[in-house]
Structure formats: structure tokens, C-alpha cells
Amino acid sequence: MSSRSSTHGHVTTRQGDGTILVSPRNEADQSASIIICHGLGDTAEGFVDVAEQLSSQLPYAKFILPTAPTQKVTMNMGMAMPSWYDIVGLDKRSNEFCKGIDDSQAKLTHLINSEMELGLPRNRIVLAGFSQGGALSLYTGMQLSSSTTTNNGDADTTTSTTITPLAGIILLSGYLPHASAFHITPGLENTPIFHGHGTLDPLVKLEAANESRSTLIEQHGATNYTLKTYQGLAHSINPQELADVLDFLHKVLPPNEECKIKLKDPRQMSIKELKAAIGKAGLGNRAVGFMEKREFVELLQLFRQGKL
Template sequence: MQLVKKTINPTGGKHSATVIFFHGSGDTGSNLVEWVRFLLGRDLDFPHIKLIYPTAPLQPYTPLNGELSNVWFDRRSITIDAKENRKSLASIYETVHELINEEEKLGIPPERIIVGGFSMGGALALHTAYHLNTDLAGVFACSSFLNRDSIVYDSLKNRTKPGTDLPELKMFHGSRDLMVPSSWGQESYDELTKLGVKGQFSLLQNTLHELKKRELLDIQEWISVKLPPLTNDLQNKL
């Protein structure tokens, strides 16, 4: 599946790391870029990191009575108790693999790639880092959750390399989120940590189902630590 992608190229030219930022349901990559710019007053950019904002395919979405929407996968309903639509998820997995493989072909190894997202995009990021590719550098999820029967949990329980470190996790959730209650995000985080994930869950006070400037700044700082510039010798090998 060919995705429309909005890319923010590194200010220093050639990139040595990549961040893939998935938007929420019904949105687009370009709109997410504009939202970030509105909150920060600038792009979320780094001198050595490429940022990719893909747009989800247009497809029928059950919570909207089957209307077409830009969504990463279909849901039976927006609740933590709902069964995952694993057939729909499997379709977008192929697309995510393509995104990561494209970066690997450019010389960016998985341990120099971070995935993240808002709402449904955050859920896809969790699937990406803990079901599809546990070699990634990290994952961030904003206002997101996993269904209680998620294949992500099954994957972590049946890991073939249980002694290796999993991607570090940063989760954020608004205390006043009415669309995705913070308890869903907290429960998802707690389940992940029980299965070996290490990270941090931050509850944002007086915050609805939205991104906030302070969480973007926190994410930016964290990305800078997880994906520092390479030495000249390592950079020349990319």
C-alpha cells in the first residue's frame, strides 16, 4: 500500500536516525504537522533526524457506521473491552514494515528508529514496537490504549528472545480525556510493564483528548537522548 507521507528532513542534511509519527483517526500526516507547528510555533525537528508523518489509508470505519475515514485499522467499537480487528491490523502491518524497510535501505538500523503517535496512531506505534519489531529504539503514545485482548500482549508473552531489552516507552494521557479515558491508557501501560516493557506514564492534568505543548517538548527531549548524533566515523558509514 502506497502511503502519502509528509517528511521533515534534518536541518543538518543527511539523517542518521528516523522518527515515524502516526496521526489519530480521521486525520492526515500533513494536518498533524500543522498541529505540532501550532503548539510549538515551529516544526518538531532535529539536526540529524528525519521525521515521517504518514497518512492512513481511506477505508470504512465501523465506529462511524462504515463511513470512509483515514484510519490505520478498523475497530469494532472504541472501548478497551472490544475485540481487536486483527484482520484489519494485519493489513496495515505490511505498510508499517515497508516504512521501516525503506529507512533500513537508507542505512538507518532499527535501533536508530523511534515510532510514536496520537490516539489510534499511538496504538499502532505500540503494535509496531512490541509486536512487529522489538529492535526499535523506542515508542511514544499520546492519548492511546490497547484492547484487553491485544495481540501485542500475546506477542510479548511468547517472545523468542526474553532476555533482550524491549523498546523504551513514553505514554501520555489527559486527565480529562472523555474519548479515551486515562484509565484505559494507564491499564495498557501497566499490562505492558508486567510483560517487561520499561518506560514512563505521564498523566497530563486538565487535558482533554489532545496534544499539548509540554508533552511535545518532553517527547523532543527524550528523542534527543534516545537518538543522539553519531560520531563522524559512524555517520560516514551510513
């Protein structure tokens, strides 16, 4: 991690691959995750302020901001820039050519699975994004595969397949990409979707937003799709839209103590892992002079228990 800062009880860290995390200072407090994908030509840095602002109202949520790979974009004269997939043009026909979208879809799915490996159920995770990032979030979130659980009992081994939707999907100034290849995984039709769009958006026009909503509802059976428009807003986000996003997040991700992530027991952590966790918690000064692993373990245990 190249840099670290603290705000509102959250810690912002920047990783070498361009991913930025805004996470609870005490990792043990996390019970939800929100993945935010930036728009074309931007990076994760473009949404740090938004994530930090939202984190002040969602103290139990971790925000994950990935950065898209740099690749040539046909619509921008072949110039290389951060892009989740190639964009040939803004018309409906051109929108069917989205080279690279499968790789980005796989990346988002991997991020979701990584959070689930920490113990979060899928319905405590939200996918969000702006413009191209919102399009990718919609495309990925409604096509997630089922999760398979294997139960190894004393008798026969049983395997069950469950379909669990995300807590929600947020797309701002976005649209449905690669519509001809899109489908909704059976069981995910009721995934809550919030789509915010400006009435004067010159890039992703309002008619594209209306068509995306109609396609998901009428052709694919989505049952929980809300499209809200903002008068006079261009290809951007305004305070009212951000307030509506926060309201949506409070609705789909209410506090839930039972969904806290499962952290590695400090007693099973290496000295390196202990020092990293203590540093992230801002407890480095308290560990000065520590010589034995037991001291690091006790410090981290007390912090996770809320006693520091």
C-alpha cells in the same frame, strides 16, 4: 512529489501517496528517523507542524509521516475515513476487533526496513503516534521480528540472528489494541516507551492507558514503560507534553555522527537523480546552465561535504 517547502534547515516534501517527509536539507546529515502516525480521521498533514517544530531541535533526524488508508469505521456508523484499522467501539471487548491492523503493521514495518536499508540501525529509529496512530506504533514496535545478518567469508557462510529494539516508541493519548493477539518479541522488552495521556480524555480514557501499561509490564515483561499524565488535558496534545516528547527524543536519539545514512555516490547517480537531489538541497539556481554530468556531480559532492 507534489510540493516542497523549506524550514529550519529541513525540507518538507509531500508524496503522491499522502506521505510527508521532513528531512535535513543535506541528506548526508541524517543519522536518525522518526515515524509519526496520525489519529483516526486525520492525515499526515495534521502533524506536519509538530514534525517541523521538532526538527528545529533535531537537525539530524528525518521525520516520516504516512497517511492511513481510507476505509469504513464501524464505530463511526460505517463512514469511510483515514484509519489504520477498523474500530468497533471503545470498550475493552470491542478493542479486540481491529480489522486491517495487520496491513498497517506491515506498512510501518516496511517503513522501518526502508530506513535500515539506508544504513540506519534499528536503534536510531523511533515510532510515534497519536491516538489510533499511537496504538499502532506500540503494537508494531514491540512485535518487530529479529534481523538476520549473513556473513559471506572465505570459508563457511554464517548467518546470525540479532534482536535490536527501536530507539523508542511514543504514544500520545493511545492504548494497546488487539491485546489478545499481542506479544513482545523476545529481546525487545527494554524498548523505551513514552506514553503521554490527558486526565480528562473523553475518548481514550485514562484507565485504558493505565491498563495498557499494566498489560505490557505485568503480562509481557516490558521494563522501560513511562506513563505521564497531564492534568486537565482532553484528547489532544499540549505544549508541556510536546516538550516532554522532545526530551525523550533527545535521550533516545542523541547526536551520533557514526550513524549517518549511506547515500548513493553522486558519480553513480543518473542525471535525473542528480537534479532531484540538487533541487531538494535548494541548489537549483547554481545548476542553471550545466551541460555535463560532471558539473552536477561536483555540485552535489561539495554540498554533501558542507562546502556550500
